[in-house]
Amino acid sequence: MSERPIRVLLGKLGLDGHDRGVKVLAKGLRDHGMEVIYLGMRLTPEQIATVAVQEDVDVIGISLLSGAHMRLMPALMEEIRRREISDVLVVLGGTIPESDEPALHQMGVHGVFRLGAEIDDIAAFIRENVPRKVG
Amino acid sequence: MTQCGESGNNWAMLAGKWRTHTYQPFISGHKERCDEFRTVSGEPVGPIYGPYEDWEDKAVRDLGFPGEFPYTRGVYPSMYRGRLWTFRQIAGFSTAEETNQRYHYLLRQGQTGLSTDFDHPTLTGYDSTDPLALGEVGRLGVAIDTVRDMDDLMRGIDLSTISCSFTINHPACVLFPMFLAVAESRDVSWKSLRGTTQNDAIKEFYGQKTFALPPRASVRLALDLVEYAAKYVPKWNAINVSGYHTREAGATAVQEVAFTIGQGLAYAEGLQQRGIDLNIGLQNMSFFFGCHLDFFEEVAKFRAARRLWARLVKERFGITSPKALQMRFHTQTLGSTLARREPKNNIIRGTFQALAAILGGTQSLHISGYDEAYDIPSEDAMKMSIRTQQVLGMESGVANIVDPLGGAFAVEYLTDRIESEVRDYLRILEQMGDGSFLEGMFNAVESGFIEREISESAMAYQRKIDSGELPWVAENIFKPEEDESSDSGLEFFTFDESTEEKQKARLTEFLRNRDSSLVAQRLQLVREVAENGMNAIPAIFEAVKVGATEGEVMGLFRNIFGEYQDPAVY
Amino acid sequence: MGQDFIRRVTTEDFRAVARALTIVENDSWTYGEWWSVISGRLGGAYIVGLTGWPGVGKSTLMGRILEHVSPDDGYVGVVAVDPSSHRTGGAVLGDRLRMMTTVLQPNIFIRSLASRGSQSGVSKATLRAIDIMDAAGFHWIFVETVGVGQTQVDILELADAVVLVTAPGLGDEVQAIKAGILEIPDLIVVNMADRPEAHRTVAGLRWALGHSPENRGRIIETVAVKDVGTAELWSVLRTLQASNASAVIKERRRARQRRRALMFAEEMWERSISTALSTAEVHELLYGALAETNDPYDVGVQIVRRALEYLSEEEVLGRNSK
Incomplete structure (x- = not known):
């Protein structure tokens, strides 16, 4: 079986409307040969996890500039666990203080990217860490 | 545009000679830093600019004099020689009581106006107890659910002398009546109230994106507020047409001005349709721009915007009243230009961005905190921003000459170019509405046209940052080896995690003590006026006064007008 | 699976x-x-x-x-x-x-x-x-x-x-x-x-x-x-x-069967061809064409022959054809 494109779900949790970064990332990952299912903003953890199941994505990318990551990410990780799709790679980007990073890793968030992160670095991280599913 | 004159003009001839005999040979030996120099927005710039062939005619036609049409050089004859711009650092976090303490701190530091940031649930019209508000209550702004929160927010503030600005849009029709109710309860005359409600419904769909209602419904309520304020709160700037968030979303300087003016013309049309004399109606309209890193482009942008607005409203609506022709605006240095690495560098960025806004003739100013990339600003960051403004205004001497860059060839050239490119965009917007800007803006929003334009610019900018074509010190060049914020030695804002529970408890207690059947009655009245098309503000005022919450009123509107589905263009 | x-x-x-x-x-x-x-x-x-x-x-x-x-x-x-x-x-x-x-x-x-x-x-x-x-x-x-x-x-x-x-x-x-x-x-x-x-x-x-x-x-x-x-x-x-149950639906569903048959044929063929192309023998033939010692037309015919052999010999598209 030939190498298939990596499927990435991208979206924003909560009421935060700053979608510039996530849109730029959507196009950037497309340019890195990935298939991005772009879900937009104002999403709940339950919605994200439901879509992740149906789309059988390899990666869930969440953008959060609202500072609410320590409330919303645990809720998302719980939804992911409940649906038994814990093999998905979870990546978080936004205004995330370094001090929150250990706790985020602890709950299963694999990658944390802050403002100023380059798309190439994010794409490389995904490529290196994505769990390849056997077809 | 004619520039540098025709043959026979001595200067033009000499300039041509300089180019061929001095400049070209020099740069072939001493290569320039770039093959092509461009502004942050991507516009090419040349090495020098020289006088226009009809220099004196142009000075009369396009510059004029401060305080006179077309207001290129400023809206007031003496500008900052009379009064400095308003130092207006925005503040808002946690509960009303905590933000109120920050207000008193800022006033003690010499701030001259107040400005409020609201949290996401308040901006999008949900109460703090709503499930959608999870994790965001009081996080990036203050949580305001009821008239009591508004009262606490303004505790100890003399509403008759301090001007108060509210960065609130679709729910402005609820929060402004709350503010009026507080003034009434303190026996402060509405006629003395000064300040601003942002209330710019249209830009919410592509700029800030904290919309709560669909385009037409939100514009209707926004204009209800304008109409009401014009009658009862005459000094209030009921609408603050904003480009800041559009620029922050990735627009270029030209796009920022074009869409902002498009919004302004749309509201003007809406007011005219209501039979309001725009000579009076436009006096309560003010503007709000961002300030990016490209110094001359930004100075030119402000001057071009001011001139074009005066020209357009004169051409289109036949406005004669000077106050209605004048574009008065607030400036905030763009948060997205501030770096996360080595945050102290942001103090320098903020300083020259502020200088560009001052040389562009701003009426009030907020310098984004140097810690913007981390969290909401710390007290120290806000103090630094005020100090920067004070140094610029009082020590540097830049405030003593009116429009000191006026007549600088390069600045005039950039000003002309921005004006002309903005006009091109406005023609498209007008065509999209078959001659109407109001319809044009609705169509441009619903079709995703504006979002697509912004999104393409954002992508282009990101590519230039990623490739290093646009240098960003300590971010894409001179990157520090250690990437630890703790090394900066700065203290950042720490959010009190108990805020959400505190605010929810406040709200629950408030709801227990109000007269629920009276609230229900008043809300029924709001529903009736909303459905029959009358001005909704008086009914909202009566409802919030007796304790209706923001979420209740906005929920009612969502129920009547539907929720907006973002076309989400990327 | x-x-x-x-x-x-x-x-x-x-x-x-x-x-x-x-x-x-x-x-x-x-x-x-x-x-x-x-x-x-x-x-x-x-x-x-x-x-x-x-x-x-x-x-x-x-x-x-x-x-x-x-x-x-x-x-x-x-x-x-x-x-x-x-x-x-x-x-x-x-x-x-x-x-x-x-x-x-x-x-x-x-x-x-x-x-x-x-x-x-x-x-x-x-x-x-x-x-x-x-x-x-x-x-x-x-x-x-x-x-x-x-x-x-x-x-x-x-x-x-x-x-x-x-x-x-x-x-x-x-x-x-x-x-x-x-x-x-x-x-x-x-x-x-x-x-x-x-x-x-x-x-x-x-x-x-x-x-x-x-x-x-x-x-x-x-x-x-x-x-x-x-x-x-x-x-x-x-x-x-x-x-x-209308006749139109039946007609369309029959068309889908035809479509599937064509799809299977195409996929089987592509697979056989790519199997053939990966053999050392074909590599040699192609190298001959490159070096102008073999006629490209003849090489084409031989590749197709190899592919046909695979198609008759090998397991194709998830099932053993024998």
Whole structure:
């Protein structure tokens, strides 16, 4: 079986409307040969996890500039666990203080990217860490 | 545009000679830093600019004099020689009581106006107890659910002398009546109230994106507020047409001005349709721009915007009243230009961005905190921003000459170019509405046209940052080896995690003590006026006064007008 | 994954459906392996193709239709196809973003597919996806295509009913119908019908379709963003589905079998050719052509012969051919 494109779900949790970064990332990952299912903003953890199941994505990318990551990410990780799709790679980007990073890793968030992160670095991280599913 | 004159003009001839005999040979030996120099927005710039062939005619036609049409050089004859711009650092976090303490701190530091940031649930019209508000209550702004929160927010503030600005849009029709109710309860005359409600419904769909209602419904309520304020709160700037968030979303300087003016013309049309004399109606309209890193482009942008607005409203609506022709605006240095690495560098960025806004003739100013990339600003960051403004205004001497860059060839050239490119965009917007800007803006929003334009610019900018074509010190060049914020030695804002529970408890207690059947009655009245098309503000005022919450009123509107589905263009 | 897995793929387990879709999207081999299980379970779904030029609001319309779906309507699946970038092979799949209001409804399942290059590739992967969902027990399957033109013809072979979505002021499809280029779809939706020029589009379509009462009912006006006309569209679709046994449907389902046969043939052939191309013997032949010692025509013939040998000898597409 030939190498298939990596499927990435991208979206924003909560009421935060700053979608510039996530849109730029959507196009950037497309340019890195990935298939991005772009879900937009104002999403709940339950919605994200439901879509992740149906789309059988390899990666869930969440953008959060609202500072609410320590409330919303645990809720998302719980939804992911409940649906038994814990093999998905979870990546978080936004205004995330370094001090929150250990706790985020602890709950299963694999990658944390802050403002100023380059798309190439994010794409490389995904490529290196994505769990390849056997077809 | 004619520039540098025709043959026979001595200067033009000499300039041509300089180019061929001095400049070209020099740069072939001493290569320039770039093959092509461009502004942050991507516009090419040349090495020098020289006088226009009809220099004196142009000075009369396009510059004029401060305080006179077309207001290129400023809206007031003496500008900052009379009064400095308003130092207006925005503040808002946690509960009303905590933000109120920050207000008193800022006033003690010499701030001259107040400005409020609201949290996401308040901006999008949900109460703090709503499930959608999870994790965001009081996080990036203050949580305001009821008239009591508004009262606490303004505790100890003399509403008759301090001007108060509210960065609130679709729910402005609820929060402004709350503010009026507080003034009434303190026996402060509405006629003395000064300040601003942002209330710019249209830009919410592509700029800030904290919309709560669909385009037409939100514009209707926004204009209800304008109409009401014009009658009862005459000094209030009921609408603050904003480009800041559009620029922050990735627009270029030209796009920022074009869409902002498009919004302004749309509201003007809406007011005219209501039979309001725009000579009076436009006096309560003010503007709000961002300030990016490209110094001359930004100075030119402000001057071009001011001139074009005066020209357009004169051409289109036949406005004669000077106050209605004048574009008065607030400036905030763009948060997205501030770096996360080595945050102290942001103090320098903020300083020259502020200088560009001052040389562009701003009426009030907020310098984004140097810690913007981390969290909401710390007290120290806000103090630094005020100090920067004070140094610029009082020590540097830049405030003593009116429009000191006026007549600088390069600045005039950039000003002309921005004006002309903005006009091109406005023609498209007008065509999209078959001659109407109001319809044009609705169509441009619903079709995703504006979002697509912004999104393409954002992508282009990101590519230039990623490739290093646009240098960003300590971010894409001179990157520090250690990437630890703790090394900066700065203290950042720490959010009190108990805020959400505190605010929810406040709200629950408030709801227990109000007269629920009276609230229900008043809300029924709001529903009736909303459905029959009358001005909704008086009914909202009566409802919030007796304790209706923001979420209740906005929920009612969502129920009547539907929720907006973002076309989400990327 | 063996046939045990595909036997477990039912609407009771969306996760299994999703995984099966990933597999057949990328791998026709496993699909061939599963075919004997799948083929026995096909025919329960009513397949609706949603087609039309980009920008007419297909996804928004689809989202609105889903809002009218009730639990009594059974399981509803959507396959939304978006184009891949020719340059990078990546894609931004944004269709389902316009279908978020019903995301938590337990009887609705949406899957985004990227077109990944060739037109015929689109229809093959789409056909396999439809089959998986049909076999899983979905009652409705909507397929939202990339555009019209070639795929319009393809969708006629994949779907039981075709809905052409158009918008005022475009005219392309209207012209195509007038000129007899496009086969007449079962329904034509004029979306954005609140635009001033909508009546002209509708009149043009009426004229093109002729004035029989049956054809008159084929045109439905909607304003998807305002949810106008979409309830009617859904009810018309349900009426169409109720006449499931009609000769037209049978004809279309036969056409789908033909399509599958062609797909199997193509896939088997591609596989045999690529197996042949990977042998040392063929490499040598090709090197000879490169060095101008072998005639390219002869080399071509020999490669095909090798491929044919593989096809008769080897296991093909998931089953042993012997």
